[in-house]
Amino acid sequence: MKIDIQSDLLAKCKSWFSIYVESFKYGNQDLRKNIGLKEEHTYRVVQEIKSLAESLGLNEGEKRFAELTALLHDIGRFEQYARYQTFHDGKSENHADLGITILKRYRILNHLKETTKDLVYRVIQYHNRANLPENESETCLFFSKLLRDADKMDIWKVVINHYYREDGQHDPVLELGLPNTSGISEKVYQDLMNHRIVNMNNMQNLNDFKLLQMGWVFDINFKPSFQLIQSRHYIEKIRRVLPNSKKVDDINKTIQIYMDYKLIELSKDTD
Secondary structure, eight states: OOOOOHHHHHHHHHHHHHHHHHHOOOHHHHHHHHHHHHHHHHHHHHHHHOOOOOOOTOOOOHHHHHHHHHTTTTTHHHHHHHHOOOOGGGGSSSSSHHHHHHHHHHHHTTTTTTHHHHHHHHHHHTTTSSSOOSOOHHHHHHHHHHHHHHHHHHHHHHHHHHHHHTTTOOTTTTTTTOOSSSSSOOHHHHHTTOOOOOOOOGOOHHHHHHHHGGGGGGGGHHHHHHHHHHHHHHHHHTTTTTTTOOOHHHHHHHHHHHHHHHHHHHHHHOO
């Protein structure tokens, strides 16, 4: 499939995004703060995906397509928070599905060919799923994986900065309201030891949430992404804010071995 995103359409979408987000910056301080957090997250994911796209040798049209999906991937977050005061999909609604509803409501992509517009919708729809569908086109799966990698790159940065705050304050929005209790859940441990993404329904506390974030490496897809994870020491930094226990050490070792293996495997594919 030929990707034909033009620079003028991308510019119009950037302008619309800015105006749309500004419409939510009203009301109490918490609302404005959390709307701002998602706006800043979006712009950083755009930068992450541009860097990954460059490293992977995409052409200009493909780079613009990737940038467009990053720009719009969390568009549902703003209405979600304004309506429900949470970013927890399980306590509100699926923000990816809501985002597609919003894009269709504003007809922001109506200048695209139907096939390209539908591809944008599908990439956005899949960005927060536990697993990607197997019966999808190679093009859709490629850009879905690219967006998921870029998204995780920035979420890691955000949560790690939060865990290392000097004031040690908790943020119930960022931490999904999970209690800061001791220990880790057995089901979370078993998921990670078996190279599975943690089932969010199994999380019982903040430690489980941190382990879930470490386990995102099992859903990373590209060599440049793994290289960034290692150079930024994301896994090590999350490990340091978890309790010292054999089970946590087991998980950390399993993840480190997996990353080393994937880098070797992906290096073979590019040789």
